Amino acid sequence: MFVTNTRLDPHATGIETPVVSVSDVHVRMGTTQALRGVSFDVHSGEVVAILGPNGSGKSTIIKTIVGLIEAQSGSIELFGTPIRRFNQRSRIGYVPQRITAASGVPATVQEIVTSGRQQGLFSIRRAADKKAVLEAMDAVDVADLRHRSVAQLSGGQQQRVLIARALARQPELLILDEPLAGVDIEQQDSLATTLQHLRGQGRTIVIVLHELGPIAPLITHVVGLRGGMVQYNGAPADAPVEHAVPDQGHDHVHPHDEDDQPYQRAALLINDPMSPASDGEKVDR
Numbered sequence: 001m002f003v004t005n006t007r008l009d010p011h012a013t014g015i016e017t018p019v020v021s022v023s024d025v026h027v028r029m030g031t032t033q034a035l036r037g038v039s040f041d042v043h044s045g046e047v048v049a050i051l052g053p054n055g056s057g058k059s060t061i062i063k064t065i066v067g068l069i070e071a072q073s074g075s076i077e078l079f080g081t082p083i084r085r086f087n088q089r090s091r092i093g094y095v096p097q098r099i100t101a102a103s104g105v106p107a108t109v110q111e112i113v114t115s116g117r118q119q120g121l122f123s124i125r126r127a128a129d130k131k132a133v134l135e136a137m138d139a140v141d142v143a144d145l146r147h148r149s150v151a152q153l154s155g156g157q158q159q160r161v162l163i164a165r166a167l168a169r170q171p172e173l174l175i176l177d178e179p180l181a182g183v184d185i186e187q188q189d190s191l192a193t194t195l196q197h198l199r200g201q202g203r204t205i206v207i208v209l210h211e212l213g214p215i216a217p218l219i220t221h222v223v224g225l226r227g228g229m230v231q232y233n234g235a236p237a238d239a240p241v242e243h244a245v246p247d248q249g250h251d252h253v254h255p256h257d258e259d260d261q262p263y264q265r266a267a268l269l270i271n272d273p274m275s276p277a278s279d280g281e282k283v284d285r
């Protein structure tokens, strides 16, 4: 048999297994049909923005992908394995909306971040684990806060702690649910820098957004939802205006710059003006 050491380039051969494959997924939440046949793939190294107005199903698809919600029908594969059989949770880091950070028992930043690394009830003893926790805190600049209680931190700081918790397990796939919500511009810039760094390490990122903000230049793929269905799935440059990502040539976009006002108001605000919850308030469920 002929054996070669040459590695196949999965992009060239087209045989790459998607990191996430969502196929015809339907999900009902209470009396609402939250997802109606959602399909899309996420490939290795992509930064995928899930966009759409309030109630379009963004959080539901994310929670279904991470296994918090079970689909009525359809299939989800993670790294080529059906979600029901997927048992390599450490390959995925999930950052929920920040309100969950301070809920529950009081805990320090270091405890929260360490909990992302723990596999069971036992404390972390291995040097590699401690190093990973420290690196995760450094990556989002919360190492100096490590002995503080998370309850005493600002919203943006809590957000970074949640990201550090997800990073502590050194995931290949990082999934963030609306990380910009309630976070000031300075912290949004800091998050964009962190995500850029993670992308540079080859990690795959899926991010739910209302506003693209400073993350816009990092996005390589847009999935636009509306009414629980995929309205757009493709390159940022071809997205319809409500899912549009501005000029990819910029290294960094500051939506607060005066020059950026037109797209700041029009294209970056992904709320549906027809939606009763279009003021950005979370719908109470």
Ligand SMILES: Nc1ncnc2c1ncn2[C@@H]1O[C@H](COP(=O)(O)OP(=O)(O)OP(=O)(O)O)[C@@H](O)[C@H]1O
Binding pocket: 029, 030, 031, 032, 033, 034, 052, 053, 054, 055, 056, 057, 058, 059, 060, 061, 277, 281, 282, 283, 285
């Ligand atoms: N626990 C629940 N019980 C009942 N209905 C729910 C529940 N969670 C979500 N829904 C409904 O499912 C639909 C999709 O909600 P989802 O949270 O996925 O939307 P979203 O796009 O993330 O919205 P937002 O931008 O407001 O966060 C909405 O109509 C919502 O009201």
